[in-house]
Amino acid sequence: MEELRNRNIAVLLSGGVDSSVVLYQLVQQGLKPDCFYIKIGPEETEEWNCTSEEDLEMATAVSRRYGCRLEVIDCHKEYWEQVTKYTMDKVRAGFTPNPDVMCNRLIKFGAFHEKRGRDYDLIATGHYAQTEIIDGRKWLTTSPDPVKDQTDFLAQIYDWQLQKAIFPIGGMHKDEVRRIAEQEHLINAKRKDSQGICFLGQINYNDYLRRYLGDQPGDVIEVGTGKRIGSHRGHWFYTIGQRKGLGFGGGPWFVVKKDVKRNVLFVANGYNPENAYRQDFPVHDFHFLTLPELPERITFKIRHTPEIHTATAEPLGGGAYMIHSSAPIHGVAPGQFCVVYDEDHHKCYGSGEIAWME
DSSP states (O other): OOOOTTOOEEEEOOSSHHHHHHHHHHHHTTOOOEEEEEEOSOOTTOOSOOOHHHHHHHHHHHHHHTTOOEEEEEOHHHIIIIIHHHHHHHHHTTOOOOHHHHHIIIIIIIIHHHHTGGGOSEEEOOOSOEEEEETTEEEEEOOSOTTTOOHHHHTTSOHHHHHHEEOTTTTSOHHHHHHHHHHTTOTTTTOOOOOSSTTTTTOOHHHHHHHHHOOOOEEEEETTTOOEEEEESOGGGOOTTOOTTOOOSSSOEEEEEEETTTTEEEEEESOOHHHHEEEEEEEEEEEESSSSSOOSEEEEESSSSSOOEEEEEEEEETTEEEEEEEEEEEOOOTTOEEEEEOTTSOEEEEEEEEOOOO
16 A cells, blocks of 8 residues: 555545444554545435434444544535436436446545545545556556455546545455454444445335336337337336346346337347347447556456456547457446456456447
């Protein structure tokens, strides 16, 4: 980790075990950072089951344990005006967005920076990612824990945000983090990891969409035959490649295409690679973290899993690339971020949004 002495450090405490061990790691080095809890949950009037109150209690207990002050920063308004708007605009247009990716850019390293982070030299979070100085440049690099690696969630942050970011547990495996928390008898040592969108907790994602977009029934058509096989509740409840939750017999059925203007969902029956898989797909508006170009040979991922793909990147101009994967991939959906790494899957170059495909 870079030299931290004589640096003003802000730690973002979420209430979870990862950020708590971040604070422990820094205190162990003789540092006394200031802690912040970012409030981004649903409005108080919502009746959704949210864990934000418990999160704050955990963050408060951990900060007191190490004698660090904790400040609550309310970014609720910014989250709902920026991240929620991004999410709803994308799904309404038929895309598959990733709110967590934009939360890191717009809220954790964005709105927080505007409110308080600007007063600090470095911002520490509990992400499983690393940074390295390579040939004089700061790079976002992968965690040694392939299951927990979160560089994909950070691949849209700005260069200036990367310069201030540090990830003290990024070189550790999850079991090691848990072991430290248990040895330290941290209050959240055995707390389960949060799942899904960053603030939703136990809120169902489809309920979240329905709250803002409602239902809009439309036809479900079988690709190839043109036969209507049923109806859907709204195209935004489905994503390209989806198999579960379609409710049609005689499957497996896969969502393969959307006609947003006509509100029609197209599906295919069976595991035909031509229906559910793609090997070549375009990305646009590529966002670079460190260097403004991609090498020809790359590795990439399109979702938060340990699954890594090899490919070549063909420049199309204007920040667009055609990704030629070495093997067909299931569930390539417009709106997903294609996160690109070097051949060794170490340095993260950034990410681009998968574009519509015919």
